[in-house]
Amino acid sequence: MTPSTQPAALPEHSYGGAPAAEQVHNNQHVNAVTNSTVPGRPDEALAELHAVVGRIAANVEKVIVGKPDVVRVALVTLLAEGHLLVEDVPGVGKTSLAKALARSIDCTVSRIQFTPDLLPSDITGVSIYNRQDNDFEFRPGPVFANIVVGDEINRASPKTQSALLECMEEHQVTVDGQTYPLGAPFMVIATQNPIEMEGTYALPEAQRDRFTSRVSIGYPDPAAELAMVDEHAGHDPMADLRPVSDAEMVLKLVHVVRRVHLSPEIRRYAVELVGATRRLPELRLGASPRATLHLVRAARAQAALAGRDFVVPDDVHAVAVPVLAHRLVLTAEAQAARRSATDLVRNLLQRVPVPHAALDPTAQFLHNVNPNNHR
Structure with missing residues (x-):
């Protein structure tokens, strides 16, 4: 494996992540690191994931038109x-x-x-x-x-x-x-x-x-x-x-996603984001600890689709609404005011501070050199 080999590019229309305004913090750091040679990057595994997922997406989009x-x-x-x-x-x-x-x-x-x-x-x-x-x-x-x-x-x-x-x-x-x-x-x-x-x-x-x-x-x-x-x-x-x-290939890709690095800062960010839902006065029921686990697993998968073996805050933002919104139970007052769980999650993404240490992926790449660091 050549460390400088770049993963195959995914069709951007099929894998839209967080909105562009939310990615301003990450793009310069990611471009600077991914264009350099960093030992220990699982390029071959990510390239295979890109190829397989790209084929599945293209197949599905033959039926579901205009919904990437x-x-x-x-x-x-x-x-x-x-x-x-x-x-x-x-x-x-x-x-x-x-x-x-x-x-x-x-x-x-x-x-x-x-x-x-x-x-x-x-x-x-x-x-x-x-x-x-x-x-x-x-x-x-x-x-x-x-x-x-x-x-x-x-x-x-x-x-x-x-x-x-x-x-x-x-x-x-x-x-x-x-x-x-x-x-x-x-x-x-x-x-x-x-x-x-x-x-x-x-x-x-x-x-x-x-x-x-x-x-x-x-x-x-x-x-x-x-x-x-x-x-x-x-x-x-x-x-x-x-x-x-096939099923065997999907299991292989799942193991690739499991090895995507999740820094302590991102873990704390996910816990704080989910915990914030339990303190909202508009909710009778906030997100559970199971929601936290699902959020970090989905963020890992989102990072792998983006071609990275580490998670950044934008990955959490990209999956937060589909992962959290359906678990929230609004109060009668919030329903009468026509508030929605989706809007509440989006407001939390703006209010909960983003960990600045997690914005620089260089440390994540160097951390991945040692396979024992993967969780």
Whole structure:
């Protein structure tokens, strides 16, 4: 490996990070260091990550037109070993995003259509009596897959929704006192309609907290919608999608992300940012310690997508809203004032001081020379 080799460049439109105004502090330092020769940089691993993720993004964007930021959050969640919640009104491509991402990876995929009469055993599996063996045998449910697509998850009852709690957090299923491990990687991509829609149930707080991030696709702009009409009118692009990676490669990329360096300053910044949500008078419930873990994992994945083996504050800013906003529960007064959790998180990003020591990545690169320093 040649230390001066630069990672392959990612398509910028697919991996937009924090807004340009938030990156002013970092750009000069990053450019100065990445253009020099620094020993110990995992260039080959990052270059491979760029190539694989770029292929997956290009595949997904054949179906989801004009939404590169949404695709970026989905890929960050995948690399952060998390679960994705896609929330929006009907018809904007929620299920298409989940299916396109699942079809881009050669792994086991299952789909669960959540309905009011769905039972927990329809998800996890059930023990059936085998008359030949005179014993019960376990029939695995659709949750036993690498990628589980849960369509309209909030149309099922809270009892059924809670069947995913153990799966999402512990990657295992317990039925009749017997525990069955789930395969790796394991990712739940769930779609839901806004809770104001008829026939929907709000997700329990415990389950919302297990989703690493939430995205809202939104309506496409006129140019993107026109392109969608031109490309989708004659045929379904979903039918043409072919896998461009596999489960083994995704696990390899996950290990690359795990080795991205997280400085003590960034760790404290993440803790202070999450802790600040618990002190906001507009909230009945702030972000949990699990949210802190999800935030730093997503920031590591964002840094890897940006071609760095260390995390800077801009990485935290880029993932803060999708990782934190859906966990916050507003007070009745805040709801009446039409405040939103997204606005509160953005205000916190402006108010919580950014650690200046974390703005200079030179120390991070030198720290990475010793592999024992990776956490």
